[in-house]
Amino acid sequence: QVQLVESGGGLLQAGGSLRLACAAFGRSFGDYRMAWLRQVPGKEREFVASITWSGGSTYYADSLKGRFTISRDYAKNTVYLQMNSLKPEDTAVYYCAAARLVRGGGTSPESFDYWGQGTQVTVSS
DSSP: OOEEEEEOOEEEETTOOEEEEEEEESSOOTTEEEEEEEEOTTSOOEEEEEEETTTOOEEEOGGGBTTEEEEEETTTTEEEEEEOSOOGGGOEEEEEEEEEGGGOOOOSGGGOSEEOOOEEEEEEO
16 A cells, blocks of 8 residues: 655744655655645645656745755655745645656646645744
8 A cells, every 4th residue: 555654844933944755655666756746725726846766856936946955765655845935925735746758748637647645834924
């Protein structure tokens, strides 16, 4: 059974940094890409960044390039999202997701096969 378990969310002031982690269990993810998406109440889940598990190729939402960095650690089966220079508008629940590579590189929520439970990030001004 596949499980994605996020951690690292919290409350912090604008300008600060936070690193989220997503531990993946239950299968080999060599033919998957891993991603982070975020959601605020009343809005659609928004793509943040993705990384292919095997090759480490990354892709970012244009608006977040330069502030957010996605990475993965093979040995720990964990994907990270480093978030710097955080702004109040980054406040959201952040979700880890996984998608089979054969499905292509879509960024909509429907493009992903597995989801974590989410972790709250709150940035105060």
